[in-house]
Amino acid sequence: MVQRAIASRLVPSSPQQALLDVRGLEVSFSGLKVVDGLDLTLMPGEVRVLIGANGAGKTTTMDLISGKTKPTGGTILFKGRNITHLPPHEIARAGIGRKFQIPSVFKDLTVTENMQVALCCSPSVFANLRQCLQRKDQERISTILHQVGLSHLSREPACNLSHGQTQWLEIGMVLAQSPDLVLLDEPTAGMTVQETRKTAEIINALRGKHTILVVEHDMTFVRDICHIITVMHQGRKLAEGTIEAIESNPEVLEVYLGSGGVIHA
Amino acid sequence: MNLLRIRRFMLSPYTLLSAAILIVPLFVVDPFWINRLGLYLVFSILALSMALCWGQAGILSLGHGAFFGLGAYCMAMSLKLLSPDSLNQGTPFPLPDFITWNTPPGEALKLPWLWVPFQNLGFGMAAALLVPALFAAVVGWFVFYGGVSGVFISIITLALVVILNLVVIDQQPITNGFNGLNNLAPFDLAGVVFDPYGLPAYYLIAGICVLLLLGLRWLGSTRAGLLFRAVQADEQRVQYFGYDVAVYKIFAFSLSALIAGLAGLLFVVNSQYASPTIMDVSISIAVVVWTAVGGRQSLIGAVLGALAINGAQNALSESGSLVHVWQLIIGIVFVLVVVFLPRGLAGLGADLWQHLRPQAKAVEAPALVAEAELLSVPVPQNSHQSGQRQS
Numbered sequence: 001m002v003q004r005a006i007a008s009r010l011v012p013s014s015p016q017q018a019l020l021d022v023r024g025l026e027v028s029f030s031g032l033k034v035v036d037g038l039d040l041t042l043m044p045g046e047v048r049v050l051i052g053a054n055g056a057g058k059t060t061t062m063d064l065i066s067g068k069t070k071p072t073g074g075t076i077l078f079k080g081r082n083i084t085h086l087p088p089h090e091i092a093r094a095g096i097g098r099k100f101q102i103p104s105v106f107k108d109l110t111v112t113e114n115m116q117v118a119l120c121c122s123p124s125v126f127a128n129l130r131q132c133l134q135r136k137d138q139e140r141i142s143t144i145l146h147q148v149g150l151s152h153l154s155r156e157p158a159c160n161l162s163h164g165q166t167q168w169l170e171i172g173m174v175l176a177q178s179p180d181l182v183l184l185d186e187p188t189a190g191m192t193v194q195e196t197r198k199t200a201e202i203i204n205a206l207r208g209k210h211t212i213l214v215v216e217h218d219m220t221f222v223r224d225i226c227h228i229i230t231v232m233h234q235g236r237k238l239a240e241g242t243i244e245a246i247e248s249n250p251e252v253l254e255v256y257l258g259s260g261g262v263i264h265a
Numbered sequence: 266m267n268l269l270r271i272r273r274f275m276l277s278p279y280t281l282l283s284a285a286i287l288i289v290p291l292f293v294v295d296p297f298w299i300n301r302l303g304l305y306l307v308f309s310i311l312a313l314s315m316a317l318c319w320g321q322a323g324i325l326s327l328g329h330g331a332f333f334g335l336g337a338y339c340m341a342m343s344l345k346l347l348s349p350d351s352l353n354q355g356t357p358f359p360l361p362d363f364i365t366w367n368t369p370p371g372e373a374l375k376l377p378w379l380w381v382p383f384q385n386l387g388f389g390m391a392a393a394l395l396v397p398a399l400f401a402a403v404v405g406w407f408v409f410y411g412g413v414s415g416v417f418i419s420i421i422t423l424a425l426v427v428i429l430n431l432v433v434i435d436q437q438p439i440t441n442g443f444n445g446l447n448n449l450a451p452f453d454l455a456g457v458v459f460d461p462y463g464l465p466a467y468y469l470i471a472g473i474c475v476l477l478l479l480g481l482r483w484l485g486s487t488r489a490g491l492l493f494r495a496v497q498a499d500e501q502r503v504q505y506f507g508y509d510v511a512v513y514k515i516f517a518f519s520l521s522a523l524i525a526g527l528a529g530l531l532f533v534v535n536s537q538y539a540s541p542t543i544m545d546v547s548i549s550i551a552v553v554v555w556t557a558v559g560g561r562q563s564l565i566g567a568v569l570g571a572l573a574i575n576g577a578q579n580a581l582s583e584s585g586s587l588v589h590v591w592q593l594i595i596g597i598v599f600v601l602v603v604v605f606l607p608r609g610l611a612g613l614g615a616d617l618w619q620h621l622r623p624q625a626k627a628v629e630a631p632a633l634v635a636e637a638e639l640l641s642v643p644v645p646q647n648s649h650q651s652g653q654r655q656s
């Protein structure tokens with residue numbers, strides 16, 4: 001008896017527990033169901049790619065997970081906790097960070113200041129009534145800026161960055177936030193081939209430290225970073241599996257060929 | 266390094282302006298002018314509260330007259346009860362003269378409950394700060410958690426001052442309506458009498474003004490100040506880093522209201538009355554104009570804007586002929602500044618300074634820009650190199 005009780009306490013339950021567990025997620029805008037009964041499970045440490053034609057509901061799914069949009073049905077469990085109806089800042093505090101599809105950084109602030117905002121040790125206004133940076137925060141910011149290749153621009157106002165640099169800055173900011181789950185919405189959109197490769201390197205360096213859900217179209221990039229893909233179509237999960245399985249899935253091929261064959265682009 | 270810092274500190278616009286405010290009485294001896302300058306500094310403090318609210322936190326309040334007026338009324342109530350008139354109403358407790366006049370003959374004289382705690386001057390002073398702050402916190406809670414933003418905040422705060430003004434006029438039996446509170450006792454704190462025409466009153470106001478100037482500058486350099494700027498740049502985005510934006514706005518709005526209340530308190534010390542005319546729409550708009558003309562993102566600009574416009578108004582009213590078109594002139598100046606100098610006179614000053622000293626690299630003025638040296642993140646020398654940029 002006693003031994004069993006101890007044993008059951010010793011057996012860690014967490015490795016089995018999903019980090020993110022989305023069940024039957026639904027949202028409709030003026031009658032149109034944009035996300036329609038979506039199930040999605042991410043295990044800790046996983047890198048998952050979400051693909052699907054334009055308008056499939058990928059960004060909306062991220063909006064729902066991060067609290068930007070309120071679902072009309074379904075639940076979102078994060079580390080076993082129901083976060084379905086929390087406001088965005090509480091979801092962020094629970095450990096979910098997000099990079100938006102349209103890069104959104106604070107244009108009036110410098111690169112370093114952007115990072116400082118993201119490095120949210122304490123979200124309370126009174127705790128923040130102190131001078132800006134401790135030594136270890138500074139070091140962390142320089143490490144991350146180095147990681148995303150923006151060290152040489154640390155004092156530059158964010159509005160002077162190129163498109164690719166802005167994307168990296170936003171990825172860096174999400175890292176500074178050190179969330180357990182990172183949502184990346186089309187991190188390579190508008191990037192050159194070299195920039196895309198560098199972004200893949202950044203994401204690969206994060207493997208293991210964060211669980212990552214990334215929306216992406218570029219299949220070379222997808223091959224570089226992940227093995228399990230979830231395909232969305234009209235708000236539903238169409239297929240899920242390894243790259244090879246997805247690429248030979250007739251349903252997926254049909255949907256994609258219908259919308260321009262993105263998968264072999 | 267240290268010497269350089271000291272030199273920079275001595276020559277910083279903050280130090281220069283603070284010093285100027287503190288040494289002015291060496292050159293101005295006329296008590297009338299001491300009082301006038303004190304009044305302008307009271308308005309400067311009100312402008313500082315607007316610079317915090319609007320310049321730092323991005324909340325354009327058109328109702329700051331309400332907080333100014335509340336502060337003034339709280340202080341005036343205490344000073345009214347301490348005045349010889351109130352003490353000589355033949356009652357065992359102090360009673361404002363207008364309450365005696367308003368009480369029908371035969372009815373017992375009694376101090377309205379709202380007035381009772383104000384018999385204590387300390388209570389009146391604390392209330393002058395806390396009543397506006399709490400009022401703003403409650404309004405802010407509804408407004409900012411209710412998701413009201415942009416121009417609607419301005420409209421709501423404008424409505425607020427209109428309503429409060431009407432209430433004060435309407436509640437004649439306890440507020441003395443249009444006439445307001447006058448015949449006040451001079452402000453006497455721990456034996457120091459702050460005669461409105463004397464130096465102690467001037468230095469009380471000037472000292473507080475300087476402390477606020479430095480205090481708000483410090484606030485701008487904290488992480489909270491950085492977050493205010495981030496909220497202004499992209500309010501939505503800040504939430505996804507875990508910050509409750511509403512709390513930051515409520516904090517800024519309430520602190521700003523507290524400072525406006527403090528300005529109201531000092532107004533009563535300086536002018537010895539409180540009336541509905543100092544908690545109306547026109548003073549609410551005026552403070553926005555002073556702050557905009559001076560440069561809302563600059564604390565120095567706010568102070569100078571208030572001093573310059575009130576000084577000019579005074580000069581014109583002395584000269585006579587232009588006094589009738591004053592409103593028109595100030596309106597035109599406001600429009601010109603908004604259109605051509607969105608950073609106000611402070612922005613213009615900063616640009617000129619840059620122009621005259623091209624070797625000075627750091628942008629000195631827009632006061633809230635946290636100085637790069639605070640960050641002191643190691644940066645390679647050629648940090649402005651842009652060879653790597655694409656697109």
Ligand SMILES: Nc1ncnc2c1ncn2[C@@H]1O[C@H](COP(=O)(O)OP(=O)(O)O)[C@@H](O)[C@H]1O
Pocket residue numbers: 029034052053054055056057058059060061
């Ligand atoms: N706030 C909204 N209101 C109305 N329709 C929306 C809203 N957000 C998204 N949609 C619609 O939902 C569909 C899915 O959009 P989105 O999630 O952005 O697709 P994806 O990111 O997969 O390209 C689109 O047809 C879009 O027009």
Ligand SMILES: [Mg+2]
Pocket residue numbers: 058059060101185
């Ligand atoms: Mg999208």
